[in-house]
Amino acid sequence: MAHLAPHLHQQTAAIFSPSVARAAASTAKDWSYVDEWLRRKYVGSSSSPPQFERNPETLKTLLALVAANEAADESRDQLARLEDAALDEVRAAQTRQHQQQQQATATEESGDDEHIDGEQIADSILAALEEGLSREGQTALDAMAQTALELGEARPTPEGLGATFVDLQGRAMGAEETARRAALLTKYLAEAGARTEALLARLRDDGDGEYAPDPDLARRNLELQRAVKAAAARLPEMRQQVDATERAAGGPPNVTVEDIQEDEQEYMELLAKKRDLDVRVKAFAGLPPDVQAARQELEALRTELRRLTELRDANFERLVERESPVKARRRP
Known part of the structure; x- marks a missing residue:
């Protein structure tokens, strides 16, 4: 029996292990829940799965x-409850419509002498319109009414509310810009305050806590006062x-805008003449200032020009004679 002791010890540890016991209890609870559901679904039959199918995958x-x-x-x-609620609403609406029709018929039969309450009719019409709205329509109507109440609009319209929103947006942006500038x-x-405080602290530190002006400041102030008095x-x-x-010049100058324009026009004319003369004088650039010497140089240049012209003509004639074909002379 001694050789069976370890095996028995392992089985005892497996059976009395807390984790194994919790897992077994959870599995048993799940199988119990599944069996109960199968019994509810399949009444009067053996709904419990066979023993060989009781495994973790099946569970x-x-x-x-x-x-x-x-x-x-x-x-x-939930769908059934919604359908019942919708059916109740439809029945209630039909009942209210039937009652309103009966009231309208009774009012018509009562004759023209009976006073009709306009507010009651308006309330009835508004109530009928509100009842005919969908959920989204009611939400939109409530939102529009709340917005009109916040904006103080007595007769709100989508266009008016949009314009008011745009105006408010512009004001908000202006306020933000003002706040940014203020910041x-x-x-x-x-x-600036920090710089001033730093300067004040530095001035206090320089003179043992007290500001000491420049010792030469009094002398310079006195000299400045003397200079001002002398100038005065x-x-x-x-x-x-x-x-x-001014008296020697005949009084103060009396210059008008027309005089200035005339002077400017004369100046522009003189400037144009100067440009023309500069162009004409530029042609004689390089000549000596003496007239006789300039004429002699001009004659020398003309002689050189004639020589070069004759040389050009002679070269051209030789070129033509060389390139032209020579005709054979006929014998007599």
Whole structure:
């Protein structure tokens, strides 16, 4: 029996292992749930699977089938409830319509002398219109009414609400731009304040906590005041000199815009003449300033030109004679 002890010990450990026990309990619970579902679906028959098919694969498949079947049942129940609710709404609408028709018939039969309440008729029409709207239409109507209430529109229209939205968008963008500029100005002021504080701290640190001006500042201020007084004393004399100069020149110049235009036109004419003369003088560039020497140089250039012309003609004649065919002379 000693050789059977290890085997028995392993079986005992496998049976009393907590993890194995939990897995076995979970599997048994799943099989119990599947068996119960099969008994509900197949009443009066042996719905339990055979023992040889009780394996993990079969259990997994049956659990998936149960989940899909329950989801389908739930969807079918929801659809049935929705159909019942829609049918109830249709019946209620038909009942209200029938009652309204009866009320209208009774009102017509009561005669023309009876007073008709306009507000009640308007409320009835509005109620009928609202009942005839779809869910999306009711949502859109509520949104439009809420928007008109927020914007303060007494008679809202899609065009008016759109224009109001555009106006609000423009105002919002303007406000954002103003806020951006204000933030930039605030940043600039903060930087300027920081620089001022730094300068103040530096000035305080230079003089043991107190600002000490330049010791030569008093002398320079005194010299500047003396220079200002001297210039002020010379100002009447300078004014007299200006007046004397104006009297000597016949008074202050009286120049008009027409005079300036005439002077400008004359200047432009003189400038055009200057350009013409420059072009004409440019042809005589390189000649000596003496007239006789210039004439002699001109005659020398003309002689050289004639010589070159004669040389050109002689060369041309020789070229023609050389290239022309020579005709044989006839014997007498």
